[in-house]
Amino acid sequence: MPCYPRCCTIGAAVGLGALLVAGASRADTFHYRDAGGKSVELEASLVGFDQAVYILETADGRYHLVPRAAAEKRVASPGPTPLDGTAMAGRLREEFTAERFRSYLQDPFVIGLVLGSPLPKTSEGAAKAFLRDAGAFMKNVEAAFVRYVREARIEAPPPAHPVIVLIFETKDDFVKYASAATSRDEEFTRHVAGFYSKLTNILAIRLEECRTYETPLHEAIHQQVYVRKIFQRLAPIPTWFDEGLATGFEANAGKINVGPGKVSVRYANQALQAAQVGWEHLLAGDDPFHTPALVDDAYGQAWGLHWLLVTRYRNEYPAYLRLLGQKKPLEDDEPAQRQADFRQAFGDKLAEMQTHFRPSLDAACRKQNVILKPPERKGISLTEENLGRVQLTAVRHRTSGPGGLMGDRLEVQGTLTNLSPLRPMAFLVIVETDAATYADWCVPRLEALKSTPLPPQNVVKSMDIDAAAAATVAAVRGLGQGPQTFRVCIRSAPADSEEAQRWSSGQYPKPVFGATRE
Missing domain, CATH: 2.60.40 (Immunoglobulin-like)
Incomplete structure (x- = not known):
């Protein structure tokens, strides 16, 4: 799902643009006016821009989109120093109130539990145990992702900021938070189980999703991709690759039992049953992922294409990752550019890949003792x-x-x-x-x-x-x-x-x- 609002601004660039080239990587104090006309002073790093907005990163790792027309001046300063886990937990406690917030630190993670109402003293022990389990799960995610990075032969620096996971006890609190974080209405976010925001850098999920950890794992892989700078946040990464990678990991009651090179029964079946979306559609654009009638086909095909690349094109795969990693925030790639990027890394082999997919999948199923049989309906x-x-x-x-x-x-x-x-x-x-x-x-x-x-x-x-x-x-x-x-x-x-x-x-x-x- 989209994790950041689209910004429409009017006016010419002022102030910050002239200083951009000379000081793009340093942290400064920025002065601008918010939507209500109020003057704002923000200590941040300038990480990107386009004709309409600047992207400013603050000490907590959040991105702030500032309209260029609202920018007034930029003053050199030494900060901001990234917050540590304790300071980040303190900020979240202020945001959600001490009465309704519990946290657990498992470096580099800050696991936050947002309660729907004050917790009885008799339940405090259960809350602590749950947070410890959630922290252990996130460390398992980290270990699984590091293995993937090592096998893919790509560089992945450690996170520069605490990696934040917010778990909401109630649906209503989650829906309100999700709507504010994504600029989507509550009718939409009511149907969302969890999401990673490329603006806030935060993974937010519902408590009930922590029974199997399926949704938390999927979104946590997205988070790992960006906090470890495999790709740059807000860069034009093809959705098929983003989702294809995340669908390669599966969890069962907190145990991560499938990685990108393994066959996922769920998504392999979706790929084989897909009738309306082909790989050529994925390379052309993201529309299938935003069309309800096509979304199952799109996710299945994304898994299938990514699985084939990571298993059969091991030499070309790292080159494609690095190419995507060079994409800048707020760039806008046309379909022709996306297709050219794919050909640059893998050659003009899409038709050949589609021919090889089913035989390769069948061979992998035999080797891994996987049976691609959809679950039976039991009338329950x-x-x-x-x-x-x-x-x-x-x-x-x-x-x-x-x-x-x-x-x-x-x-x-x-x-x-x-x-x-x-x-x-x-x-x-x-x-x-x-x-x-x-x-x-x-x-x-x-x-x-x-x-x-x-x-x-x-x-x-x-x-x-x-x-x-x-x-x-x-x-x-x-x-x-x-x-x-x-x-x-x-x-x-x-x-x-x-x-x-x-x-x-x-x-x-x-x-x-x-x-x-x-």
Whole structure:
């Protein structure tokens, strides 16, 4: 996903431009006016620019995009000295408040936990243990990435700043932070599980993603690529390469068990099933990654192309990495330039590569004892959201008589798991159907990482109906049929919260058919 806002500015370059060549690598004090016209003084290093903006890096490793028209002057100064881990943790504590922030330092990492509400003293030990585990995982990521760098025969200096990972306990806090960091609206970030921002240099993830660490690993690889300066942040790196590299690593419960040279069952299957996106489309541009109908094909093909390059073109691969590493921040490569870069490193061999891919993949599967078989569907619904995991089975009961269909109902039951490693949670689980009926369970307290059964229920309670959806419901009910589809919604709150108490007393909103789901 894009990790930085697009800046539109008006006006000619002033002040900083004349000094750029002479002092591009040194740190100075910059004076400019913000969007509200307020004068700002910032101690930073000038790391790049284009016709519209300057990129300034501060002591915490963040990039600040300053419109050239807003720049006033640049004064030589000795700073800024990069913050160490302790100072960085202190800044984050100020940002999120001491009451709602916990941190753990595992050099070079600063692992931050952003709490949704104050943590009971009885849960402090669990929070410390979780942060230690997260720190150990990030060190495993670092070790795996260093192995990749060594095998690829490329240079990768250690990070110049603390490597920050923020883990958000609640979905709402994550969504607000993600929207502010990426300049995307909350409707978009509500569907994001984690991201690395090339502007802030921070990896942010939801707490519930730390069960398997699949998303944290993917985003952490992106972070390693840029904090170790394999590529320059905000440079025009082809998305297929960025994502192809990250998809080469996989994790299971914190263990990193696949690297870029190994076959990923998930992405290999996606590559083989891709029908709308070819490698030539990836080289031409990034559009497939931003088109919902094409994104699965794009990620699968990105993995496939990168895997082939790293395994069969080992001499050319480092040269391509170095070529991409020379790209400057805010440059804009046209499709022709991207294709020329690829040919410069690998020759005009794309068609040949596509021919070799399947035989090479089959040979690697035999050597690695990998079976490329998509996972079987077991007729079980699995939903994970808001720190809850619901495994649900549904059985449709239909009875007929002399007059035809007499009864049509859906029976559901399952298991709820509290994914929070920190504290007991209260849960509200609702099953909604396309016939505007629902069933619900309220679990007032479920201990951390524990499970409880959801007893069988018939999905027969009537939902309220949004006016715009009334015709749809009338059509379904007019056919005399029961529900055809359903979805599971999970809400959670700390077990000792006022919201949990309201749920326990039966005070929770009735679901509305046709309403936008949060």
